[in-house]
Amino acid sequence: MNVVVCVKQIPDPAAPGSLDPSTHNLVRGGKLILDDSDSYGVEMGLQLAEQAGGGEVTLVSMAPAGETSGLRTALAMGAAKAILVSDDTLAGSDALSTAKVLAKAIERAQPDLVLAATESTDGYTGTLPVQLAELLGMPSITFAKKVLISDGTVRVERQTEAGYDDVECPLPAVVTVTSGVVEPRYPSFKGIMAAKSKPLEQLAVSDLGLTSDAVGAAGARQEVTGVSAAADRQAGEKVVDEGDAHEHIVRFIEQLKLA
Amino acid sequence: MLSELRINLEFFLTDWLKIDELLQRPRFADHSWESITDLLHAAERIAANKFEPYNRLIDTEVPRFDGEHVILPKATHDAWDSLVEFGIFPASQDHENGGMQLPQIAEFAVHTLFAASAVAMCPDVLTESNASLLVAYGTDMQKKIFATSEFEGRWTGTMALSEPQAGSSLADITTKALADGDDFEGDAFGPRYRLTGNKMWISAAEHDLTDNIIHLVLAKTPNPDGIIDSGTRGISLFIVPKVLVDLDGKLTEHNDVALIGLNHKIGFRGIPNTSLSFGDGSYQPLGKSGAVGYLVGQAGDGLRQMFHMMNAARIRVGLGAAALGYAGYAASLDYARTRTQGRPMTLEGRDPSKPQVPIIEHADVKRMLLVQKAYSEGAIALCLYCARLLDEQKTGGADEMRKASILLDTLTPIVKSWPSEWCLEANNLAIQVLGGVGYTPDFPVEQFWRDNRLNMIHEGTHGIQALDLLGRKVVMHEGEGLRLLEEEITGTIERAREHSELASSCDQLSVAVQKVREATAGAWSTGNREEALANATPYMQGFGHVVLAWIWLDIVAATTPANNPITEGKRAAMRYFFAYELPKIDAWLGVARDRVPVCTEMQDSWF
Ligand SMILES: Cc1cc2nc3c(=O)[nH]c(=O)nc-3n(C[C@H](O)[C@H](O)[C@H](O)COP(=O)(O)OP(=O)(O)OC[C@H]3O[C@@H](n4cnc5c(N)ncnc54)[C@H](O)[C@@H]3O)c2cc1C
Numbered sequence: 022m023n024v025v026v027c028v029k030q031i032p033d034p035a036a037p038g039s040l041d042p043s044t045h046n047l048v049r050g051g052k053l054i055l056d057d058s059d060s061y062g063v064e065m066g067l068q069l070a071e072q073a074g075g076g077e078v079t080l081v082s083m084a085p086a087g088e089t090s091g092l093r094t095a096l097a098m099g100a101a102k103a104i105l106v107s108d109d110t111l112a113g114s115d116a117l118s119t120a121k122v123l124a125k126a127i128e129r130a131q132p133d134l135v136l137a138a139t140e141s142t143d144g145y146t147g148t149l150p151v152q153l154a155e156l157l158g159m160p161s162i163t164f165a166k167k168v169l170i171s172d173g174t175v176r177v178e179r180q181t182e183a184g185y186d187d188v189e190c191p192l193p194a195v196v197t198v199t200s201g202v203v204e205p206r207y208p209s210f211k212g213i214m215a216a217k218s219k220p221l222e223q224l225a226v227s228d229l230g231l232t233s234d235a236v237g238a239a240g241a242r243q244e245v246t247g248v249s250a251a252a253d254r255q256a257g258e259k260v261v262d263e264g265d266a267h268e269h270i271v272r273f274i275e276q277l278k279l280a
Numbered sequence: 281m282l283s284e285l286r287i288n289l290e291f292f293l294t295d296w297l298k299i300d301e302l303l304q305r306p307r308f309a310d311h312s313w314e315s316i317t318d319l320l321h322a323a324e325r326i327a328a329n330k331f332e333p334y335n336r337l338i339d340t341e342v343p344r345f346d347g348e349h350v351i352l353p354k355a356t357h358d359a360w361d362s363l364v365e366f367g368i369f370p371a372s373q374d375h376e377n378g379g380m381q382l383p384q385i386a387e388f389a390v391h392t393l394f395a396a397s398a399v400a401m402c403p404d405v406l407t408e409s410n411a412s413l414l415v416a417y418g419t420d421m422q423k424k425i426f427a428t429s430e431f432e433g434r435w436t437g438t439m440a441l442s443e444p445q446a447g448s449s450l451a452d453i454t455t456k457a458l459a460d461g462d463d464f465e466g467d468a469f470g471p472r473y474r475l476t477g478n479k480m481w482i483s484a485a486e487h488d489l490t491d492n493i494i495h496l497v498l499a500k501t502p503n504p505d506g507i508i509d510s511g512t513r514g515i516s517l518f519i520v521p522k523v524l525v526d527l528d529g530k531l532t533e534h535n536d537v538a539l540i541g542l543n544h545k546i547g548f549r550g551i552p553n554t555s556l557s558f559g560d561g562s563y564q565p566l567g568k569s570g571a572v573g574y575l576v577g578q579a580g581d582g583l584r585q586m587f588h589m590m591n592a593a594r595i596r597v598g599l600g601a602a603a604l605g606y607a608g609y610a611a612s613l614d615y616a617r618t619r620t621q622g623r624p625m626t627l628e629g630r631d632p633s634k635p636q637v638p639i640i641e642h643a644d645v646k647r648m649l650l651v652q653k654a655y656s657e658g659a660i661a662l663c664l665y666c667a668r669l670l671d672e673q674k675t676g677g678a679d680e681m682r683k684a685s686i687l688l689d690t691l692t693p694i695v696k697s698w699p700s701e702w703c704l705e706a707n708n709l710a711i712q713v714l715g716g717v718g719y720t721p722d723f724p725v726e727q728f729w730r731d732n733r734l735n736m737i738h739e740g741t742h743g744i745q746a747l748d749l750l751g752r753k754v755v756m757h758e759g760e761g762l763r764l765l766e767e768e769i770t771g772t773i774e775r776a777r778e779h780s781e782l783a784s785s786c787d788q789l790s791v792a793v794q795k796v797r798e799a800t801a802g803a804w805s806t807g808n809r810e811e812a813l814a815n816a817t818p819y820m821q822g823f824g825h826v827v828l829a830w831i832w833l834d835i836v837a838a839t840t841p842a843n844n845p846i847t848e849g850k851r852a853a854m855r856y857f858f859a860y861e862l863p864k865i866d867a868w869l870g871v872a873r874d875r876v877p878v879c880t881e882m883q884d885s886w887f
Contacts, residue, residue, distance in 0.1 A: 035283030054321065093318055208322040210367040213315055214380065 022073030022170065024066040025132040026100065027123055027153070028059040030084045030091030031143040038143075044238075045245035046113060047143055053084060055091035058138035060205035062198045063095045066136050067206070069170055077101035079130045083111060083122050087223060096216035097208030103219070104130065108226045113238025116144070120152035122236055125229035127157060134175060135195040139164055154195035161195040162188055166202040281610035282332065285396055286324045288657060289389040290317065291846055292664050295839045297385060302668075305675045307381050316386045323390045326366060330359045331397035338401060338550030339727050343487065345542055350486040350552050360402045360489050363394070364433030369408045377415050377423065378431060384674075388599060388667040392660060395603035396610075399731055400550035403436045403484035405596045410437025410496055413589040414519070417577045421468055425529045426494050426519055435492040439589055440479045440520075440556065447481070448744050450498065450583060451512045455479065455558060457499040457573060467574065468527055473518060474570030475499050476559035478540070481738075485554040486522075486539045492531060493522040497558065497571075498586060501579050509580075517582035518573030520558065524565055536571040538562035547730030591689075594696035594739050595670075599663040601735040605656030605703025608710030608728040613649055615714050615723070616640035639713070648713050652706040654853040654861070658828045659699035661835060666695045683764055690753045690761030691827070693745040698824035700735035701742065707732050746816035749823060750872070751809070754800050762800060769793050769830045776837035785833055785858050792826045792862060795869050799823075802873030814880045815872040822868035829862045 030053035032038050039048045055063075066078040080095050080103040092103045104126050111122065127135060135157070140147035154161030166185060167178040176189040180199050208216075226236055234240060260269045293299045294313065303311055334355035341353040363369075372387045373379025394401070411430035414422050429435040446452040455477025459465075464472045475497060479485075485493060500514040508514050523531045540555040561569035577585050620636040623629035625643075639645045669691075672684035707729035711718035718725050736742045754762045773789055776782040799819055803812045832854040839847050870876075 033283070036287075052317070090314075090318070093314070094321065097318060097322070207326050207362060207366060208318065209365055210319060210322075210371055210380065210382075213318045213322060214310060216318070217312075217315060 022070050022076035022134070023130065023132045024070055024076065024078045025081050025127050025130050025135045026059070026062045026066045026078055026095070027127075027135065027137040027150070028063065028080050028082045028091060028095055029056040029138075029141045029143075030054065030082055030088050031056045031141065034142065040248055044113060045248045049085050052090050053088045055094040056138065056142050058140065058142050058200045059091075059095070060098070061200055061203055062136040062138055063098055063100060064203045064205040065165075065168060065198050066134075067099045068203065069134065069168060073170060076133070079104065079132065081106075081123055081126045081130065083107070083114070083119055083126075085109075085112065089221060092221065093213075093216050094208055096219045096221075097212040098206055099212065101219065103221045105221060105223045106226070106229065107223060108233075108237075110226055110233040110237045110239070113241055114236060115241040115243035116146045116149045117152055117242055118236045118240040120149050120156055121240070122226070122229065122231065123149075124153055124156035125231060126224065127153070133192050134170070135159065135193065137195065137197050139197045139199055150195055150197045157193075157195065159194050160190040161197075162190060163197045164199050165196050166199050168196060168198070281607065281614075282324050282328050282393060282397065284610065285393060285606055286320050287846070288660070289320065289392060289664075291839075292661055292835075293385060293389060295847075296661070296835050297664060297668050298838075299383065299385060302383055302385070302671060302675075307675045308383055310380065311382060311386070316383075319382075319386065320389060320393070322366070323368075323393045326362050327393045327397040330355075330362045331394055331401055334359065334401070335398040335724065336721075336727065338398060339547075340549075342544075342549045343542060343552035345486075345539070349488050350539070350542065350554075352487050352489060352550075352552070356402055356550060357489060359398070360404075360433070363402065363404055369404070369411070369433060370431035373412070373415060373431070378428060384667040384670040385664055388595075388664055391596070392599060392603050392606075392663075395600045396607045398550065399600050399604055400548040402489065403438070403487075403551055405593060405600070406439060406484055407433070407435075407437040409589045409592045409596070410439065410494060412592060413496060413585065414576070416588050417517075417585045418519075419470055422470055422519060422574065422576065425469070425525060425527075426521070429492070429529060430494060433490070435490050435494055435521075436484055436487070437494045437496065438482055438485045439586070439593070440482045440485065440495045440497040441586065442481045443478060444480045444555075448741055450515065451510070453477075453498055453500060453515065455497065455499040456508070457501045457516060457518060457575075458570075460570070460572065469519070470574035470576065471579075473499075473501070473573045473575060474559060475518060475520060475573045476570060477557075479556045479558065481543065482554050482556050483738075484551050485556050486542075487552055491523070492525070495520040495522065495537065495556075496576070496586070496589065497573060498582050499558075499573070503580075512583045513580055515582040516579045517576040517585050519576060520571050520573040524572060533565055534563045535565050536561065536563045536569050546733065547727070548734045590739060591692055594692055595663060595666050597735050597739045598659065598666075598695040598697075598699040601699035601703045601732055602656055602659030602663055604728045604732040605652065605659055605699065605706040608703075608707040608725050609649070609652035609656050611723065611725050611728070612652065612710040612713035612718075613640075615717075616645055616649060619714075645713060648709045650852065650856045651860075652709055653849065654832070654857045655699075655702040655706040657850070657853060658832055658857065659703050661831050662691075662695055662698065662828065665831060666691055686757060686761050687764050687768070689756075690749075690765055693740075693749040693753060693820065694824050694827050696739060697736070697742055697745040697820055698828060700732070701821070701824075702828075704729065704732045704736065742820075743817055746820035747813055750800070750803060750816040750819050751813050755804065759800075762797070765827075766793055766797070769826075772830055772834040772837060776833050779837060782833065782837060785854070788858055788862060789826070789829055789833055792829060792865055795865060795873075796823055796826050799869035799873040803875060806875070810880065811875045811877070815876060818868040819872035822865040822872070825861055825865050825868070829857055832857050 033054050070076045078100040080100050083106045087107045137150040162177045164180040165177045166180045169176040178185040179188050344351045370379040371382040407430050411427040414427040430437050443453050457473040457475045460472040460474045497518045497520045500508050501516045502508050536559050538557045540557050543553040558571040565572050616639050619639050621639050669684045669688040710725040773786045776786050836854045
């Protein structure tokens, strides 16, 4: 059971971030970290490989300047190896051109299953995994809260607003994992030390058989035309509990549902 | 809070303490700055998920005795398990002892994150320092069975020194240890004794986290003539497992150690504190009453060996106090940025139709925040500096190792007492910044204060630290400790002189060092111990403030004033310390220098 987990390395949300005023792209200088929403995919992948009694987890990531910090975190959690695509020509990529790059990298790993987060914490487009499935010619299932593998089939409890649907499809497939559905293990000290000697293959665009005009800003079909500041948060409504706070809360939740 | 703290720790490790130079040393060949930052990130995540959210819970769901077991909340079990899986306990030990030779400065940085999140979560410090003592003094078998199990987190450790009638004065302990039968020396775990007596205040001596607990107990043994020394010479150190074990470390039967009761405390409530009875016949291990204990090292050498654990624990007490100071600082900073109250002192501020401003804009609130920053970050830096000395002790050349040991010995009372006193004051100010809500349990600052209040009491009270400093540390080896410290400070001043804007601070610190020297000489000028030590605590306060001024100057002199908030913040903290704090030393050092007899002359009946 070979699982590829797509992981994104993003600027630390704890550090103040900024946008490039000319391109409106997020400035990605400095150390990047493993996107928290990907840690669920990594954990799910590790569990599935363990349950299958064999196989391993390969990480695939695209990041600037050979950045590996986030990959190292996932390797320290237990992934076996990583493929990193890093190339100056990738700057300005949109979701589709990123998917093209990742698809080529994933093909090299010949996985039985590809896992990704439902969306990244810095970009939030949530479109990449399905584009990836299309490019790889694999079926895709989104919003998995539980994943079961048996006899070449993946069965997923797919989260919906009302509960969940049972869906299944043949392997190989692309499945997106909802945040919070498993508890990602913490990298241990031993794991961190072991991660240093795990294979990390670093590829350029040309290694993938892609040309630079198909990727990065040149290949992007999407353009950010403007950015405006989010509205200031409005003052909340204070409820003084005079024994009837629960009624206020019920009303508040009902309004939320309507909205 | 944790991310900011981690960024600060990284700054101290790289920009100030130059960890990359340390990492060149052969002992640390496996480590790189990259893997150490990964370690800090991982620690931050565990602290953020398993510690910080439960800090209030462990304060309210206190350890409970059900007649058989002391039960800790699930959150404590989870946090303990996560620390054990993280594998941090043996991290800095030698490879041959199952460790990974992590530099102590990195390990200390990791612990700062946990301590700032929930300082009283679990007995990690106790367990680690207990096992480290056994690594230093234990036999191979004692290491293999007891230390290893503690490093692996399967068992926890305690230090059992205090007794109801003997807290500060350990010479007066009465717990006794007698050789257990004629073959007592033939036991695989070391010479076997039977202990009887009561211990008081023993932390983490009963709980349900692990199925065994390893007590390191001080007890008196008779000399070959059967006489028990009334001083410290008769004190020996014993391993007393709660449950006895066979040669494979499998649990066999309950030792004759019984819980008398749990002590109720105003803080540090997550860790149970116990009164214990040894050898009262509650159990009959190996067929008879008397707690079975295995001698560590030589008989009569107990206190010296225990100091190994206490010295390590004292630095960690300082670190815990510093981390609590930081936690209060971060919480009050957060609050001050969002709470609006009052208007500026400017003309414009007189207009009541203008909106109120966040309280962080008031000079007095900034003062309270800056005090906390200077105290807590300064204290963290001091602890990291001492950890750096621990690394030097292991990896420096012969001369550096010796110097590092003496310097560390001299600074131990400071690194324990200074954060305990001043980061408690920082927590006091954190409450003040919050105003009324600071005085309620709706915000965490009052708990930080209660938790921190312990640190001036345990591991040698404030007063005892002061006696240790003035009575021993600055006079031993003919004052070499103080001389070495002066050398270090002079080195810093020389480096700082290269920055013209630091010139007046350099002058100020030179004078301050001179005052420490004069106070030390003045205190001892009559050679009368009682006179010399009567003002030991103010002496320690003055000494500590000079040390912290030096630490701050050293940080600023070593880091370029890049126009970024971190270095600007450090500069502001230094300026604050030199302008508001360092001048206080005159009062403290003056009474010590002049052997002011006001307190000694005070009569009981005049109170
Ligand atoms: C929460 C908590 C946890 C603890 N955990 C442990 C533990 O795990 N293991 C353990 O062995 N102990 C532990 N202790 C005990 C602690 O170390 C002692 O409380 C401490 O050493 C002081 O002893 P005491 O309480 O008997 O106070 P005392 O020694 O009676 O001191 C009372 C006051 O008198 C002063 N004083 C005493 N002697 C002198 C002197 N010669 N000159 C000047 N002033 C003096 C002290 O400074 C203090 O201010 C713990 C205590 C607490 C509160």
